[in-house]
Amino acid sequence: MEVTQFLLNAQSVDSTVRKHAEDTLKQFQEQNLPAFLLSLSTELVSEEKPAESRKLAGLVLKNALDAKEQHRKSELVQRWLSLDVGLRSQIKGFLLQTLYSGVHDARSTASQVIAKVAGIELPHKQWLDLIGSLLSNIHQLPPHAKQASLETLGYICEEVDPDVLDQDQVNKILTAVVQSMNATESNVDVRLAATRAIYNALGFAQANFSNDMERDYIMKVVCEATLSPEVKIRQAAFECLVSIGSTYYEKLAPYIKDIFMITSKAVRDDEESVSLQAIEFWSTICDEEIDILEEYGGDFTADSDVPCYYFVKQALSALVPMLLETLLKQEEDQDQDEGAWNLAMAGGTCLGLVARTVGDEIVPLVMPFIEENITKADWRQREAATYAFGSILEGPSPSKLTPIVNVALSFMLTALTNDSSSHVKDTTAWTLGRIFEFLHGSTTEAPIITAANCQQIISVLLQSMKDAPNVAEKACGALYFLAQGYEDVGSTSPLIPYFQEVVQALLNVSHREDASESRLLTAAYETLNEVVRCSTEETARLVLELIQVIMAELHKTLEAHRISSGEREKQTELQGLLCGCLQVIIQKLCASEPTKFALMQYADQIMSLFLQVFGCRNATVHEEAMLAIGALAYGTGPNFAKYMPDLYKYLEMGLQNFEEYQVCAVTVGVVGDICRALEDKILPYCDGIMTQLLKDLSSNQLHRSVKPPIFSCFGDIALAIGEDFEKYLMYAMPMLQSAAELSARTSGADDEMIEYTNLLRNGILEAYSGIFQGFKNSPKTQLLISYAPHVLQFLDSIYVEKDMDDVVIKTAIGVLGDLADTLGSHAGSLIQQSLSSNDFLSECLSSDDHLIKESAEWARSAISRAISV
């Protein structure tokens, strides 16, 4: 089939023509996939075809090989591998041939498709001659083909895991790429392609970076490339340095002085795209050193995998002045532009990271700059000084910063009120927020906020909430941290007298016409939530009034019909925020008996609002409403049963939401809340819920993070309905068993996998716990006896594996007790034979963690009862 015309039509401005072409191509693909793919590759390789159709042919081919969604992706991989080998060779031959094309778009698209095919075939030990054929005569190629081959190598390195290529292949790739990157390469495109390729190949170069000579050579070539006359090459070379900074931090010592020279020159003199990368290098070094020092945990003698070389500390006296200079290079309206990223922003961000890396030492280096500039007539100088101050508030010790802040605070408050520059006000409000975040709170020794200045601070912040949206947003943020600092001071909170005023001011902000700018609306509600969370019983009455206001607001959004799609988006956002706010208020009021009682008079109204909210399809809103319902169920207790007939279908909907898995996860948690609230009254809904949960577990579409909570939910249900869980045993138990087997062994898993495995284990164990306790004192206890050997075996095997975290240990030893408690003498000898009841139990009994110890004591007593009978 001739696809050229359809490929061209598919890019037509006429939507009818476009639609028809897309449908035809789709049909072709469905009817005969092999022929379709072959036509596309033929189109791509044909020099006589238009560049537009060749390019699209390549992209369609690429999309037939890869998808973002993991499940879809593995389908496509299988589909490709099941195609005829001859056909695949033919297509791959065309792809390689396209690299020689004179048309740039065709070459470039072919590069990407080759990488996708390589990503599928190389891990399956197929297309093993690919790297060889790309490299075989690279030095004899015409420049455009050489450029395309290098680009392809780069994409391949981006696509496949380092363990897929053997060291010999890696060496060959690096040699070819580094040679083409050398200053002696006269063709700019080739040198640029090589520089970008090395960026992707760096992850493969572990062995080469451990060899002094090879590393020296790579570093020399990369550093030289940063001096290239071509700006794109300089930028790409700095990108390589950034990547080396994070991947090979521990190899940098011999080069760091030179790199400092290169980067500081670039920051001061080069074009912005290059300067930004040069700053990013130092930000990356800070990231590395912060991580390493955090791992040291203040214990500098500890054996860390990677030692800290204190590069930032050594460069400090030159690095800080360089960064301070960048702060003066602000753009006029950067605070209104959400995507903005410039030298001043990058420099300030890096300065903040430096402060976190070195702590107190940065303060004397920055103070002169602040003092010199903060009162200058030019707004740039005042803003830069303020930004510098705000940037160094995290890292140095409170004892170092507090005296300075005490002096600066009233100046800041004045600037926030009176400064003529909105930019300065924005940064000032942000800095106040940072002051409250890091230096204010019940644990700090010398309070920044005192009886003397509290009123002034609050009134300035409330005033600023009427300022430009970006300034108001920062003022809300500052208030958030101000409230947070009083989280646990109880009835001595100095905020109590201002509660009503603050809440009203935040509601006013939420009603501003321009509240959708600068995420002001979100900031206002976030701060409102925090003010409620940190409120005390003295203001409980006002929180009760607030809930009525928020309910009215939510009601209003549900009334509005026939609105534009832009309006609808805003309205949806508002509904999410209102549901979130209701959740916070409900949780707050349910924490004490009198307020919980008072809240209950609104329960019917609240539920009816939430049920209406579910009518609007939006994941975030659903999630927020669901969380709020969970809080309400907890507060309502058994009376919550009356909402179940209406709520049930939305629970089911939530549990079926695979795509927006957060909604599914939240719903699973809420089912647990409802189980505990209703106890056996949840029974009529259990068939439906269990069916859905079992489906969720068997789905490979559902995000894996939802599965552990589903197991825990089994436990919640079993505990709620007791022996009525009987009919689900035959489904739930095998699932638990196979998940248990899967999670028992973790050998060779990485940290992330071990963490997930422990979450899974905890879910499984909580299920067992709930099931055993649910059947306690029931005549049907004997149904569980046949499962006991497996449960004990599971406990033994995870004990042997020795990689449980404390939470799992606590749950596991509790399950041992639950099993003994419920099965009693039926399991006596089984228990005695298990490793868990001996070594594991005695380890837990002498644990330092009192929760583990508590569970262990319980297990010991249950076991002693079981074996004494």
Add this chain to the structure above:
Amino acid sequence: MSSKDPIRSFKQPSFSDQRKRRQQSLQRQSQNREEAQRHARSLLQTILSFLDVQPESHGDISLVTQSEESVKEFDVRQAARIRGAEARRWFAKQLMMPEWMIDIPDRLSSDWYVCARPSGKRCFVVSSNGITVSRLRNGSLLHRFPSALPNGARTNKSTGSGQSYCILDCIFHEPDQTYYVIDMVCWAGISMYECTADFRFFWLNNKLVETGACDRPSVSHKYMFRAISFFDCDQEGLNEAYTGIAPYVKDGLLFCNKHSHYQSGNTPLSLVWKDEKCSQYVIDTDSKGLIPDQQQVVLELLDDGRLATSDEPPAIFAHLDSRFIQENELKAGNLLRFAIKGWGSYFTDGNLEGADLQYVGKPNRSKNLADSLSKVVFQYMARNAPLRIEQLFTAVNASRKEDATICDLDIVDLTLNSMDA
């Protein structure tokens, strides 16, 4: 290939309120799940019924009979079935009663704790459902008050459910109006009953302060609580307990075996000892507060006329003939006070039944249990040949010697000598 975009977050808030909401929900859920689990594991929920018992005038509380099934465990499956006066009586039996130290236990320095016992009223303190109640040994009400214990007051601080409650073994010390906590039976709904003393004290010290129960009294916290300081019973610890300054008036030393569980009634794993230096009340006084010439003892009259101690099984001192019982209108279960005129053959063959007793009368009504044998013997020793602090120090220092029973022999020798005298 696109260039690597280095954009980092700029002036963005360091928090995500949505994430915070999600986390707080998860936290609430996992706490509630834990609570539900504890509730399922706990046998003690019915303890709440005791709070319904009004402080009415108590009936005949001395009706405790030996035929009543002895309660060795804090078994609420049993307790759930009983109400009112019966409940109070049951309640009274739940306190762990130390025996008196009449000989020095093995491995004193390694296996035991020691503390200075506060002088005052021994009681159970139960907090639940927003109120705290204290009850004396005989089951009668001491105080009903708000406290900072879990669920001990109706404040918004109590986050636990109605099932969260706690039971503490305390001594109420009048001079500073403080409850000194000597043991923890239940905490926040969890039974500490089968936990070792080691663990209970560890938990007690951690938890009590956390709740604010050790804070100064306030509207929602009427009395201050303090955990007693227990020391390892080595040279230093014993010295600290004996001579150290305590915030309360001392009444002897309390020894507690580290591995023992909380056990109702008399137990040899908890021992009390005193001398003049650390207690005002070494030798028992009579109902007028005077030290009688002859040692007195409170015994329980059994069905068959025998006079028994409160031990399990009881030690029998003597036998009353039915005529005497009728003349004095005595009933089985009555507690009776006698003066000891002679010990019979107790110190030679351990048989007490030959003791020569003289009836004094019925004891004060507040007493609801007969004396234990260890108490009687301790009182005898106090009058004749007390177990002295120096002997305790010697035993502690000689702890490496496995067999500390040498001391026992010494004491018996001593007592025998003084008997002869």
